[in-house]
Amino acid sequence: MLFIVLILVLAALGLLIAALVTANSLWAWISIGLSVAAGLLLVADFVRRRVARRRAAAALVAEPDEEPAAESSAAAVDEEPSAAEVAEDAEKPAGEPSTADAAVDEAPVDQTALLPTAGELVGTAEEGEPGEEPTAPADAEIVDELDAEVVVVDEHPRYHLTDCGWLADRDTIPISVKEARDLGFTPCARCTPDAHLAEAHRAKA
Incomplete structure (x- = not known):
């Protein structure tokens, strides 16, 4: 333009x-x-x-809040044995495993335990959202007052350096880092904008 x-x-x-x-x-x-x-x-x-x-x-x-506690409660209710199963277990010999024990043994392994946490995501264009950078308190105080330019992507919660590899060919919106933080955006764990901007500010000072 x-x-x-x-x-x-x-x-x-x-x-x-x-x-x-x-x-x-x-x-x-x-x-x-x-x-x-x-x-x-x-x-x-x-x-x-x-x-x-x-x-x-x-x-x-507008992003909806997750409710893992409600989902866990519903899953626990679904896994409770019925009255018929309890009665059947009472009639079985002492050495024979109960229906509830068999259900526990046959339950599939929780697949979510195998998934990486948000901070471990690599964040390529094919993979999911990059994790949030763990900003040190000293760096956060510096970045909160900077007018350095970063970029954000519509409908994504992170702000990035302009050369971040996760951006690929996505449409970006230039914005100051102070304004991005005021709007609720968080730093990308892949390009670590807070650490880079704080270090650059210290070098100039």
Whole structure:
């Protein structure tokens, strides 16, 4: 968008020079029209960026809260033996395993125990959301006051450095790190923006 605006401005400048040299008012009017078009494109680009930022913030706030406790309670109720199974177990000899014990032995291994935690995700374009960077308190105090630019992706909770490998070909929204944190975004564990920005700030200081 900015490249198109630059071309329009250069064309308008060239036509203005031609109008002054040739004393032709037509070139001047065309130059004015190109300047107006460039201004409209800048306004449209500004509005588009504001709308994208608001959508990203709204999507982050609207994410539903998970309720693992309720799901665990429902699973526990489903696994309780019925009255018929309890009566059947009471009639069996002492050495024979009960129905409830057999159900426990045959229960599948909890697959969630094999899944990596959020901080262990590699975060490539094919894999899931990258984990959250564990920011040191000293770095957090520095980053909270910085206006350095980071990028966010619509409907994703992390903010990243511009060269983060997880971004791949995703559409990004430039934003200051202070504003990103104020909106509730968290740092990416893959490109660790908080650590890099804090270190760069200390080096300048």
